Amino acid sequence: MRKVFDFHGGIHPAENKHQSVRSPIADAGIPPELIIPLSQHIGAPARPLVSIGERVLKGQMIAEARGFVSVPVHAPTSGTVHAIEDRLIAHPSGYLAPCIVITSDGQDEWTEHNGVSDYQTLEAADLINIIRNAGIAGMGGAGFPSAVKLSVKADTHIKTLIINGTECEPYITADDILMREQAYEIIEGTKILQQIIAPQETLIGIEDNKPEGIAALRAAAQGTGIEIVTFPTKYPSGGEKQLVEILTGQQVPSGGLPSQVGVVCQNIGSTVAIFNAVVHGQPLISRITTVTGESVREPQNFEVLIGTPVQYLIEKAGYQREENNRLIMGGPMMGFTIPDTDVPIVKTTNCLLAPSEAELSTPPPAQACIRCGMCAEVCPASLLPQQMFWFAQGKEFEKLEEHNLFDCIECGACSFACPSNIPLVQYYRASKAEILQLRHDHEVAEQSRIRFEARQQRLEQAEEEKEAKRAARKIAAQQRAQAAEEGGEEDPIQAAIERAKAKKAAQQADTGDESELETLEKAVVSTHKRLGTATAKLEQAKAEGSDLVDALQTGVDKTRDKLTAAEQALKDCQQRLGTHSAEQPPADGAQAAIARAMQARTTEASLSPQEKARLDLKKLQNRLQKSQAVLIKSRDNAEEKKVIDALESTVARLTDKINAVQQQLNAAEDA
């Protein structure tokens, strides 16, 4: 006989288990409609794989696991997908959650599924994969994905595998009936788990209030090396940490996992589900649920399809609505009142409790805490509930954490023991949630702070860069000015201004010698020239559709006005001075140029055609050189393509001309 240990605290509530084990497991049958929530486990909700109107077969995967800590969902029977929508689920909040609704066709037609009878040949990873794909999540209550629990890290040494058959909560008998009726499956499932984990010892822990179950398992476990360990009944010995302590004497550290002391725990129900998944290839689509309480005529255990509405199931057990005070999912200690009887049975629903008012009466109002310390005596996690109650009321979250609030398993022993009827567990649940919320808020705030600071930094940097550019421009301008002052390279603007000034001065100096008339004539000529260039520019701008058209237009208009004014002034002057002498030497630039051109023409005329051609050639060559220089310059400056193209064509034209002239010249010389 193995030595068993005791854990701190615990209570002995009325067991009330006998009512529901009088008859064997009954098949609940196929309800007309099944509501299958996508999230029946701890972790990410599954992702639907089917569409509305699609026919699904029994055991077909209808939603896949999303992420590592997640499990898939399978169709519990054959039928059509009626809807994928938010439905009321069994959750204390009464909120809706995404569900796949299947209308069953009653044929219960299986999808193709193959089991592996000689699972001994499979690797641990393959077995874990089968378990994951079968959608198995801890069926004891919390619903933690079994595959994740079994995927222990390579460096963790697991000494003990514990199968939890404790079922310590009053009223619930789902595991008890399973042990009585399916002992073989439990032992086989345990063997599969042994193969995955390869522990030194395998224990099945059962409270001593289930003698039939213990006897059945003992018989089935003969010669397998699996040890059935019984221990005195006490609530909550089925808590994972408590069971580890009972069986091994070791305490799981605060905030730690059983694997830290070399233990892996699995529930009896999960073991059977694993057996069915591996040996029969059947995913988790049904479970054993106890329906009990004084408000049902025939309390018993049902094999019920996942997704069966609670209403359907309780009617099978002879539910008396008028007698029922409230309908509880789970046991009387840790369960919660369900918001409506339309909610579905999920993978973690081990019990439906329909007590009468006399059975579980409405609690009297809470009284003040009298600091009796009974709660601390019964706390299985060795916490100080009365202290935590105090801190929870004052919202002193730091103090609560210091008092290890997060080690509370919410078993309800403290509330049960409290003579003042204080709903202690609710204070802890609310405080835990509040602390988690605050942690989450703080994380979000931290993220915002980082983003805010990054933005500030970016803006500052942009501003600095701008400032640096501005400063660089300023320095460059100063340097240029300095260079100009020092007589080095002249500032072009300054030089232009000076040139203009010098010109004006020269003009003014000239006026003394030149007649007023000459000045006016010059003005008319230069204005005329300017008007010409301005008009040409305007035309060009118009042709190119430049933005400067308006500005150029006003410029042209102004120049034209000036020209008219200058011509008027010239006319006035001429009239004043009498007739304009024709013999007067051609004083104005244009006439001088004409004269020069005519002279050139005459000299040209006197030249031989050969000389003339040579002269032309020389001129053309000069022009070509100039054009080429301009072209190279514009290329270097990377000017617009248009400009470069125009220059290129000019160069080409000139080259052609030169060639022609050269040929002419050659012909003339040959002659």
Next chain:
Amino acid sequence: MIDLLTQYPLLAALLALVGLAAVFGALLGFAAEKFKTEGNPIADEINNILPQTQCGQCGYPGCRPYAEAIAGGEAINKCPPGGEAGVQALADLLDLTVLPLDEEHGEAKKVTTIAFIREDECIGCTKCIQACPVDAILGAAKQMHTVISSECTGCDLCVEPCPVDCIDMIAQEESLKTWHWQLPDPVSRRVDIIATDVVLGNASEDRAA
């Protein structure tokens, strides 16, 4: 020298004191340089308490500047997003009396909100992007903008600059994900001691009705 000191004990005492003062002075000077703290550590702690919405309702351009202002003696009740709890935490940290929130700077929001851009109305002016203190709006000039909802602090700063009023502040309603247990109602306390649930009182009344 020794003779002189023994002859004039007053001088000996004086010398000893001057010597000690010089040594400790040097030590203090060294420590002040060596263990100099950058910035104001209390401002960091205050900033840690502020909700980092960066909404500017306090009159400062962000939480950090307000934290620095509080460290410099500014009132602690100018942060509506932090709410009464925030004022309480600041008062605890700085050992000040708890003040009610200054209504001049707005009221505490009952529910958290996040910005949402009606995308087909957005003209792509980038004004909201420039206003967002946490870079939570994505978009470019003449392109549609959108809010990265997980980064939005609900500060409302983008709503006002929008020329076409296409930004809504959407209240984040409680859902299955955000739901959590509440403390038992201290007045009615109609809750059960064994099955630990909250809705019991209401549920039984509903059935009776």
